[in-house]
Amino acid sequence: MQAAQIPMHVSPWPTLLKFDHQVPILNWTYPFTPYEPPMPDPFSIYKQIASKPRRRALYLHVPFCDTICSFCPFTRGPFQGTDELDLYVQALLREIEIKHRHPTIHSTPVDCIFFGGGTPSVLRAEHFYQLGEALHRSFDLSRLKEFTIECEVKSVTLEKLKAFEQIGVNRVSFGVQTFNSLYRELFTMTATVDQIRRVADWVNERFPLTGVDLIYGMAGQTLDDFVTDIDLIKELGTRTIDFYPLNNCSSQLRLHQAFAKHGLKPLSANTKLSYRMFLNEYMRAQGYVPHNGHSFTRNIAPADHPRVVVQRNGATFLYHDLFNGYAEDFIDGYGASAASFFGSQLVYNVKSRKQYMDRLLGGEERAWFHAYNGVKVAGKGIVAFPYRGVLEKANIDWNNVDPETRAAFEESVVQGLAADRGTSYEITETGWLMYVNYMYALMPRQDQRRYTKAVIRYLSDGRPIEEMAFFPTRSKRASIPIRVGATELR
Structure with a gap:
C-alpha cells in the first residue's frame, strides 16, 4: 500500500x-531524521554548530526499568544487576567529558536539565552524586531554572531524594498512569497505591515543583472509571498533572492482546475526544488550567480574570517547552537513544545500551552517535505551536x-x-x-x-x-x- x-x-x-x-x-x-545519510565524520558536527541557542536543555537518558510497562513506547529494558548500572553511569560521564572539550557545548548556559527514561530512579544515590558533580563542573548552570528527575515510586528512597536535593534538583515527576487495579495489572505495574501516596508526600514536602502522569482512553474504560482516576490523582497534591491518551499505535501489542482477552473493546476516537472535553471542564471547575497540550496546573489567575486556553506562567514543565520549542531552542542529549537538536544540526545516539557503553568505554574513541547537518528547522516552532499554545512571531525565521x-x-x-x-x-x-x-x-x-x-x-x-x-x-x-x-x- x-x-x-x-x-x-x-x-x-x-x-x-x-x-x-x-x-x-x-x-x-x-x-x-533527514533523508540524506549521516555525516561520515560525526565528531565534526560539534565544530559546525552555527548559532547560539535562545534556550538550552540537557537531557540524560537512563534506559533501565525494574518492570517493563506494556503501555510504554520509549527505549528501555530490564538491567542485569548493579554492575550494568555502574558501567552505564561511567559511559554517561565519559560522554559528558568528551563533548565538554567543545566550546559550543561547555560554554553555553543551560536553562534546564532533565533525567528521563526508562526509570532514572533505579540508579543509586552515589550515581546521582557522580552525575551531579559532572554537570556542575562541565556546564554553565548560572541561569538554570529547572532540574527534573523522573521516578518510578518503587525505586524512590529518602536517600535518593536527599541526593536529588544536594545536586540541585527542583522538580520531581513520577507516573501513576491509573489507580484502577485491573488496568494496573494489564499495564504490568507492580507499585502499590500506598507507595504512590508515600512518594507523593515525600516529594511535595521537599521540592517546589512536582508532577504526576495519568493515562486515559484505555479499552473498556468508562467515564466513571476516568473520573475516579482524576479525583484520586488530584489528591496527591502535585503542582502539575499530565493526562495522556493511551497511545494505541506505540504501546506494546501484548497490551492490546490483554485487553481483548478480558473482553475490553477499544474506545472510539469520538469517545476519547469526549473524555478530553470533559477533562478540560472538570479540571477547570476545580481550579486547574491547561499549560500545554496535555498538562494541567493550578490556576493562578484572579477569579474575575477571563478564561485562558493555556496558562503560560506559573508552574510549567520547562523541558517540554524547549523540546517542543523553536529552532533556536537546543536540546543536548546524553545516553543510549538520546537525541540532540542544535538548530540545523541533529545528533542521534545509538539505541543499543551495549553498543553505547562499548563505544564510550572500549578504550578507543569511536562515535556512539549519528550526526546530520543542514536540516531545515525554520518551521519547527510552528509545527510544535499547538502543543505549546503560544507562538512568538519574533522567534520564527519566516522567510525560510x-x-x-x-x-x-x-x-x-x-x-x-x-x-x-x-x-x-x-x-x-x-x-x-x-x-x-x-x-x-x-x-x-x-x-x-x-x-x-x-x-x-x-x-x-x-x-x-x-x-x-x-x-x-x-x-x-x-x-x-x-x-x-x-x-x-x-
Whole structure:
C-alpha cells in the first residue's frame, strides 16, 4: 500500500470539532531524521554548530526499568544487576567529558536539565552524586531554572531524594498512569497505591515543583472509571498533572492482546475526544488550567480574570517547552537513544545500551552517535505551536519556513484554530482540543507521509485503528482540505 497523507478536512463553521478525522497518536520528535545519510565524520558536527541557542536543555537518558510497562513506547529494558548500572553511569560521564572539550557545548548556559527514561530512579544515590558533580563542573548552570528527575515510586528512597536535593534538583515527576487495579495489572505495574501516596508526600514536602502522569482512553474504560482516576490523582497534591491518551499505535501489542482477552473493546476516537472535553471542564471547575497540550496546573489567575486556553506562567514543565520549542531552542542529549537538536544540526545516539557503553568505554574513541547537518528547522516552532499554545512571531525565521507549513498555518488562523495577538499567536480552545491533528496539519506533505508510514507500520501488527473515527461536518463538500491524501489509510 502506498503511504500518503492521512485524509483530513477542516470544517469552515465555528465548531469545536474542526477536523473530520482523528490522527493516530505517535511518539515523535520534530524535525524528523533527514533523508540524506549521516555525516561520515560525526565528531565534526560539534565544530559546525552555527548559532547560539535562545534556550538550552540537557537531557540524560537512563534506559533501565525494574518492570517493563506494556503501555510504554520509549527505549528501555530490564538491567542485569548493579554492575550494568555502574558501567552505564561511567559511559554517561565519559560522554559528558568528551563533548565538554567543545566550546559550543561547555560554554553555553543551560536553562534546564532533565533525567528521563526508562526509570532514572533505579540508579543509586552515589550515581546521582557522580552525575551531579559532572554537570556542575562541565556546564554553565548560572541561569538554570529547572532540574527534573523522573521516578518510578518503587525505586524512590529518602536517600535518593536527599541526593536529588544536594545536586540541585527542583522538580520531581513520577507516573501513576491509573489507580484502577485491573488496568494496573494489564499495564504490568507492580507499585502499590500506598507507595504512590508515600512518594507523593515525600516529594511535595521537599521540592517546589512536582508532577504526576495519568493515562486515559484505555479499552473498556468508562467515564466513571476516568473520573475516579482524576479525583484520586488530584489528591496527591502535585503542582502539575499530565493526562495522556493511551497511545494505541506505540504501546506494546501484548497490551492490546490483554485487553481483548478480558473482553475490553477499544474506545472510539469520538469517545476519547469526549473524555478530553470533559477533562478540560472538570479540571477547570476545580481550579486547574491547561499549560500545554496535555498538562494541567493550578490556576493562578484572579477569579474575575477571563478564561485562558493555556496558562503560560506559573508552574510549567520547562523541558517540554524547549523540546517542543523553536529552532533556536537546543536540546543536548546524553545516553543510549538520546537525541540532540542544535538548530540545523541533529545528533542521534545509538539505541543499543551495549553498543553505547562499548563505544564510550572500549578504550578507543569511536562515535556512539549519528550526526546530520543542514536540516531545515525554520518551521519547527510552528509545527510544535499547538502543543505549546503560544507562538512568538519574533522567534520564527519566516522567510525560510516551508511554504506548505506557512500556508497551512495561515489557513488555520483563518479557520479559528489560532488567534493573532499582535506580537504572537495564541491557540484557541478549538485548536487545543485536537492539538495532535493541528500539528499534523502544519507539517509539510513529505513529513506527513513519513508520519503515515509509521502509523501503517504499527497498525500492521493488529493494533486497533479506532483512532480514525469520523467527525461529520455540516457538509463534506463545504469542508476545507488541509492535507488530503491520495490513498486511504486502511
